[in-house]
Amino acid sequence: MGQLAVHGGLPIRGNKPWPPWPETDRDTEAAVLGALRSGRWAISWPSLGAPALERQFAQRFAEYCDSRFCVPVDHGSSALTVALQALGVGPGDEVVAPVQTWVASASAVLRLGALPVLVDVDPETGCLTSQAVRDALSERTRAIIVVHLGSTIADLDGLVDAAASGGVPLIEDCAQAHGARLRGRAVGSWGTVGAFSFQNGKVLASGEGGAVVMADPALYHTAQQLRADSRAYRSDRPTPAGEMEIVEIGEAMGVNYCLSEIQAAILLDQLPRLDGQHERRERFAGKLEPGLASLGDFGPVPVPAGTDRRSIYEYGIRFRPGTFGDAPVDRVAEALEAELGRAVYPPDVPLYRSPLFRPETTPRYRQVWRDVARKRAIGRDYPSAESFRSTTLLIHHSALLGDDEDVADVLAALEKVRDRAEEL
Numbered sequence: 023m024g025q026l027a028v029h030g031g032l033p034i035r036g037n038k039p040w041p042p043w044p045e046t047d048r049d050t051e052a053a054v055l056g057a058l059r060s061g062r063w064a065i066s067w068p069s070l071g072a073p074a075l076e077r078q079f080a081q082r083f084a085e086y087c088d089s090r091f092c093v094p095v096d097h098g099s100s101a102l103t104v105a106l107q108a109l110g111v112g113p114g115d116e117v118v119a120p121v122q123t124w125v126a127s128a129s130a131v132l133r134l135g136a137l138p139v140l141v142d143v144d145p146e147t148g149c150l151t152s153q154a155v156r157d158a159l160s161e162r163t164r165a166i167i168v169v170h171l172g173s174t175i176a177d178l179d180g181l182v183d184a185a186a187s188g189g190v191p192l193i194e195d196c197a198q199a200h201g202a203r204l205r206g207r208a209v210g211s212w213g214t215v216g217a218f219s220f221q222n223g224k225v226l227a228s229g230e231g232g233a234v235v236m237a238d239p240a241l242y243h244t245a246q247q248l249r250a251d252s253r254a255y256r257s258d259r260p261t262p263a264g265e266m267e268i269v270e271i272g273e274a275m276g277v278n279y280c281l282s283e284i285q286a287a288i289l290l291d292q293l294p295r296l297d298g299q300h301e302r303r304e305r306f307a308g309k310l311e312p313g314l315a316s317l318g319d320f321g322p323v324p325v326p327a328g329t330d331r332r333s334i335y336e337y338g339i340r341f342r343p344g345t346f347g348d349a350p351v352d353r354v355a356e357a358l359e360a361e362l363g364r365a366v367y368p369p370d371v372p373l374y375r376s377p378l379f380r381p382e383t384t385p386r387y388r389q390v391w392r393d394v395a396r397k398r399a400i401g402r403d404y405p406s407a408e409s410f411r412s413t414t415l416l417i418h419h420s421a422l423l424g425d426d427e428d429v430a431d432v433l434a435a436l437e438k439v440r441d442r443a444e445e446l
């Protein structure tokens with residue numbers, strides 16, 4: 023094998039394109055055009071006689087998540103905010119969350135004037151552990167946020183127990199885990215509330231979008247109002263054409279976090295495709311993983327016992343420390359990216375040192391972010407998050423919609439960069 027592509031050598035990957043994301047076809051186009059031409063682009067607009075597309079999607083997505091209710095929102099970030107707010111989190115409260123996650127899991131807490139207490143994670147999966155949660159619980163803890171990261175599921179048994187022993191609700195941030203299932207039940211239905219994102223890159227996408235799912239009718243009633251300026255769907259009778267489908271309630275003052283009807287049309291088209299995509303990605307992983315094992319040094323991010331199905335959002339390849347000599351993971355990722363002609367990247371920088379997590383830059387957050395609170399939030403060491411980040415490489419799920427040739431290219435790139443690591 024020749025020089026590394028990152029140094030100008032011939033890349034492993036030729037001109038073959040990687041699979042596109044998102045996947046759309048004529049049906050998607052028809053769905054979007056239908057919504058467009060209907061003239062009803064918002065749930066806060068007179069009914070056409072049939073339930074809003076947003077409401078139809080909510081029902082299907084609730085079923086998909088083994089949940090009784092679903093409230094769609096405009097972003098995953100809003101989903102977390104609505105979840106926390108519906109559970110009564112506010113100023114003076116603390117919410118325990120993992121340090122290894124997208125910044126929204128923590129900024130949602132700050133938006134409510136509460137303090138995110140960021141704790142270390144499992145070094146193999148990057149997910150919250152029940153021990154770290156128990157160590158962080160205090161008188162002020164009002165909720166726990168668990169993130170099912172990348173391609174795995176957090177230790178839900180342990181975390182449900184830890185939440186119960188602390189007497190606080192568990193919020194599952196499922197933005198990376200739509201459709202993952204553990205012992206016969208979907209993620210999002212294990213905690214009190216599940217929060218999802220439908221941003222462009224997620225496994226279920228509408229450009230921007232999100233949803234909360236829950237079993238409790240009172241929480242549902244509140245969450246609806248929190249996302250539609252204190253309004254909720256009328257439940258007294260079907261809405262005749264020309265009348266408003268949402269009505270003023272005013273028991274929980276909200277803002278406008280509504281998903282548009284155009285986005286709901288896309289989601290109604292995309293949801294039925296998701297299980298097939300899960301299968302295709304699992305087939306890819308099923309070919310990749312024996313290859314990783316025979317290369318030695320590499321393996322997948324583990325899943326907990328009892329996993330019926332993982333949802334592969336970012337496929338994590340773990341490597342033994344020293345596999346690439348002294349090269350930092352960012353440099354290794356860069357070299358792989360050059361070989362493969364597609365993004366390969368390490369996990370997010372842990373929030374305590376992330377350039378995206380800077381509460382001191384926003385007046386509203388600065389109020390919470392005083393010295394003592396800051397120390398409480400991030401004043402600890404995070405060796406396991408750092409270890410996870412420095413020995414994990416991620417590939418976006420769209421690559422796993424590829425074929426056997428694509429599997430072979432990933433393996434060949436790993437082998438080439440490993441064997442020439444001293445050149446990095």
Ligand SMILES: *Cc1c(COP(=O)(O)O)cnc(C)c1O
Nearest residue numbers: 097098099124126127197219221
């Ligand atoms: C994507 C993501 C979010 C936020 O979703 P948006 O729709 O981008 O607001 C929250 N948490 C996690 C873990 C995510 O990956």
